[in-house]
Amino acid sequence: MSEKTRKLTMTDYLLAALLVLITLVCVAPILHTVAISLSDKSAVEGGKVLFVPVDFTWDAYMKMLDDAKFFRAFGVSVERVALGAGLQFILTVLMAYPMSMSTREFAGRNVYMWFIVFTMLFGGGLIPWYLVIKSLGLLNSIWALVIPSAVPVFNVILVMNFMRNLPKELKEASYIDGAGPWQLLLRIYIPVAVPALATVTLFSIVAHWNDFFQGLILMSRPENYPLQTYIQQLVVQLDLNETDSETLAQAAKLSNKSLNAAKIFVTIIPVLLVYPFLQRYFIHGITLGSVKE
Template identity: 35%
Template sequence: MNYRKSWSEHLFDTSNITFLVLLSLITLYPFVYVLFASLSDPVAFVQHRGLFMWPKGFTLESYRLVFENPNIIMGYGNTLFYVVVGTLLSLLMTSLGAYGLSRKNVLWKNTIMFMIVLTMFFEGGLIPKYILMLNLGLVDSRWALIIPSAILTWNLIIMRTAFQGIPVTLEESARIDGANDLTILFRVIIPLSLPVMAVMVLFYGVWHWNKWFDALIYLRSRDLFPLQLILREILIQNSTDNMTTSVGGGDKMPIGETIKYATIMVATLPILFLYPFLQKYFVKGVMIGAIKE
């Protein structure tokens, strides 16, 4: 049976597609602007006014100066450490917490869950948190960026709900075969929850990659600074002088501007490349964690 759309349905489809295309272009333009600015000739870029639809000239000089900056390389190494170690620890701790809170007949399970959810709305504040970190000896330590955020409440709720959706008969069968809780978690629950685990990798990975405020508060040694804190210094404090010393000529302001955009691209592209590999799990994993049949 062939279904013929009415003129109102065609009008709605056309309007909807047009709106979504315009919305996509508006969303994409800031990224394209930064990309083209980083590839442009510095003098031509500074003199340009209006929309930026293509690079003004073409040069990779800004990227060369960025990668020659030892602070950028150091920040990359630190950020990779925080992302890899932090994400693995967060996955482990969140899985353990979600498993315990998703099992039936767990003593005070609802009370514990209420106290966990309460932390989404109320917290002690920055000063008490800093005093706690100081007393624990975590100030000016790599672990100051990893341990306090090992479990994020929202991610715990998503994973707990996903674990609750797994049939309890699978757990009972594993116990009959002599499996303990750790065996059930790592050999039954987690293999059946790969979509939500992939989403957790994305959530925690982006969280650790973009983290800069905790580093600003707790870190004193520059050799521990993550990439985002180095990026903040370049963009906000305009600290590009050490990157333009090898540039000839008098006015170094134009190359300093394109260096800022090149640094943004260098700090953004790696995490963007992670999305295509996890995209097929993203919607499914979030829906598993958000809807319980």
């Protein structure tokens, strides 16, 4: 029976209802967070806010944005994502491409593969990691947030397996046409591997954007904090010694819960904007890249 003439069954309705329920479960926390961030202090503290703001107010966002440190931290995070995701993309491709070749084409493949797997299973620990970065003079620089995670082994294996599953006829036809290794990579493998590359790029963007720990450990100056570290460190400390009536009024209206909700919502906006453009590649890329012949 064709799709055009097939009638909806009870199973179809049940699956649709299940998908709607899952969607609501996923969206509800975001709506609750937004509602708290836009609600008055008394309503929030009284537990009256659910999914709709009560006594609508922008005080939490105004308090958060009325600070040059916020914009500086936001800029650091944007720079980190751009450099980190770009560097991870380049190194992942350059490492996964030769590793996807057979041992006949790449004699040392098994040795390199052993080292790759070893790095996934064992690590030197936090203190040696910090001392290495310090000895390289990277502390308090953007490169301290980028270089230590420049080669994500999981992403390399994902892209490598994707490339290994590509038809061998593509490679053979390219060699017959006179293409070399670089032409094969740039004109055949990268365009065909867009689903896997989009998937690992999404992983890189989310990992760099959400990480706060490295900024906390590697940055001793607050002006170098990325956004997540800034938010983690940010505490509401209104100076009550000031006699300015506007400051005192803001202290009376503002709730820690509202401010924290505003922080959470602002930090997820960039990911929400990027994800729809990469989502159509996500399932296809991670499924094919996780299967090994």
